[in-house]
């Protein structure tokens with residue numbers, strides 16, 4: 001298949017940013033993801049001619065809308081999961097660059113908690129979005145869905161990334177080594193290692209997230225087009 005045909009055939013769905021799990025009317029559990037990496041992947045996707053849906057959690061203003069993409073804002077991990085599942089159909093590339101919260105409070109208080117209430121908050125696990133996409137693909141027998149993940153790790157980075165690639169049945173995973181100063185949440189650059197389904201890998205030199213947006217898509221095209 002030519003690159004042009006591949007870009008016309010596949011729809012691109014990119015997620016980015018954190019999710020929020022509210023504890024009471026104003027407080028939440030989240031993480032410092034800004035959505036920059038996912039934003040630049042979606043941006044590169046539009047420029048390469050893909051039909052792009054950009055699904056983001058609460059991110060800074062400049063990463064909220066990709067020009068000429070369908071932009072959807074979500075809040076919680078379950079919102080993000082439902083929005084992603086809704087868009088999974090034949091010929092879809094899903095790139096999960098988001099950092100969804102893995103836990104949510106068992107119960108949300110419907111008033112602003114007061115100090116003296118000193119509540120015990122029990123957290124319960126959120127569903128895994130990539131796993132639920134896998135379930136949908138199998139149950140509904142949907143073909144040609146390419147799944148790409150990210151792994152942000154500090155210790156045993158490579159080993160954990162490979163185990164996520166296998167467990168989540170991904171075509172490719174991009175390892176973001178958080179122990180490196182030029183990598184991770186909130187910074188302009190990333191130092192990525194790409195790991196393929198056959199576990200072959202390549203460590204890329206540090207680059208801006210803007211340039212990496214294109215490089216990531218070219219890598220997917222090189223291996224899967």
Ligand code: CTP
Nearest residue numbers: 096097098100102127128129130149150151152
């Ligand atoms: N991810 C997902 N659903 C979640 C959490 C993560 O689909 N509830 C996706 C992320 O977008 C990323 C990949 O799974 O592409 C790996 O995310 P990461 O947070 O590193 O992995 P976890 O599965 O949460 O594993 P752990 O917390 O054990 O590191």
